Amino acid sequence: MVNKMNTETFLKVEHLRKEFDLKVPWIEAIFKHKKKTVKAVDDVSFEIKRGETLGIVGESGSGKTTLGRTVIRLIEPTSGKIIMDNTDLTELRGEVLRRARRDFSIIFQDPMASLNPYMRIGKIVSHPLKIHNIGTKQERKEKILSLFEKFNLTPPGEFYNRFPKYLSGGQRQRVVIARALITNPKFIVADEPTAMLDVSVRSQILKLMIQVKKEFKLTYLFITHDLASAKYICDRIGVMYLGKIIEIAKKEDIFKEPLHPYTKILMSAIPIPDPNVKREKLMPKGEIPSATNIPKGCRFHTRCPFAKDICKEQEPDLRNVNGRLVACHIV
């Protein structure tokens, strides 16, 4: 899928953290100096090369959405660096940050909730152009119409004047992608762009995303819980669990030989659309713990079928195992 992969690093995320403060009863806050925080993203580092797609997979509550939003400063990071194209995004403020935003964008999960129901499609898509003062009114309209044509939102003129409620789920998601691309960004965070769509529409949207990636020379951070979708679009995949990346490797490696027990569980949980295949399923114990109370030691040890004593004591770092990065004592 990737023919000429550039080796130049486009995005570098270093020790990124995002903690949300929770309410503590005031008496405890004052007298006991108690503070309760949710560590949604807990010391995450990774790189994305120019033109590459990095997938982030994990369960609900693993912090993957927070990570995606923090990377493009829709959420302020607690600490860490986000270096995009040699600029540290965490140091940008005010107008400078606003201007920088034309270079990156996001596709949200729910196309029903991410389009303003009182705005016509044309206005929704031209909004980013207006904010960044790009083109005249006429030029903007032409640009949008040609994009609609390319996205199979035809006839484009009709879609331009429609309200979101008259569009199907797939069409809405196309509008969301058009809006994300209208300022010619270099980087897109796609936050579960196909989770709310039907199977056949899902493939159409994935195909469109692969096509525009080539055309617009984009770099993607693709967040999903659906490993099957990740297979088609990602070059590398990072697996997140409770705010940390626990394994990151090339797509082929993850699918052929997942190393971390959690990755193995994720892989075996995917239903296989073939009644002739009966598999031994690997199941985790219980449910994902709360991010306010992350287990000591390896954060997965409470559910891991292979946990040993050391897992309860020591937190494993992301280390190199045969050229792959994995955070597990057992591997």
Add this chain to the structure above:
Amino acid sequence: MAVLSIKNLFIEYQIKSGAVKAVEDVSFDVEENESLGIVGESGCGKSTLGTAILRLLPQNAKITGEILLNGVNLLELDNESMRKIRGKDIAMIFQDPMTSLNPIMRVRDHFFELFKVHNPDIKKNEMIKIASEALESVGVDPKRLNNYPFEFSGGMRQRVMIALAIALKPKVLIADEPTTALDVVVQEQIMQVLKNLMKTKNMSIVLITHDMGIVAEMAERVAVMYAGNLVELGAIHKLYNKPMHPYTRMLLESIPNIKLDDMDLKFIPGSPPDLKNPPRGCKYYPRCPFTKDICKKNDPKTKKVDSRIVKCWIYGE
């Protein structure tokens, strides 16, 4: 004899600008202790069908045909008798566990409400006993009866929903996209719960879903719906190995898989028809690669071909 038998069911929604034909001439049986999958794209009428079986459709839905539960036509019952059947003989779990539990009621009150409808004189001890058993059978600690729904995670809420549905040991459980709102690991856990219940409780399951993977793992027979029609019905292995209807074939081909050597993203071109104004003839012909002249003119009849039901002109008159 079949536990549940649907005969020539038609459902129309009356709206201002006309009638939406959501379900058209659908017939099938659900045998005892069987799991039947109903699959199709959004808007194919599968949820309408499931909801109609419990007679929970909105006022503007017009139903004709027969829904026989142990030989009794549910469509002829008055509201009070229907209430007695819901939850006891036939129950349903819904897609979204966040919105199907009452946020200001404790979990135990959900159970108590259900039990009192079917037996006004029931004692509290007994109610707690039945509720605890139901919760245990789906892997929830009975101590949590006193919790409110917001104290549960999505997966746990769906377990509570299942426990509520099976508490009175219904003969038929209708599961409408029971795992769609959950992620893969939790989905797998919920499927295990359902499989276990099928084995231990002697219950039939009608599993409504758009996920062909889940059906492959759960169901014994599959019904494929398209634009309100049942286009194919057959045993799971036969249907997956050799789909007969062109739509079934496309649907199976368009599932994303996790095989690395298959990177071709297939999808069904076009979109399902507008059910207010469906095409004449076979409803699938605008998207079908095998369209013949007759497909555009006449709607094919439902035929039985080699122990399978299929609705397509390819298989003759």
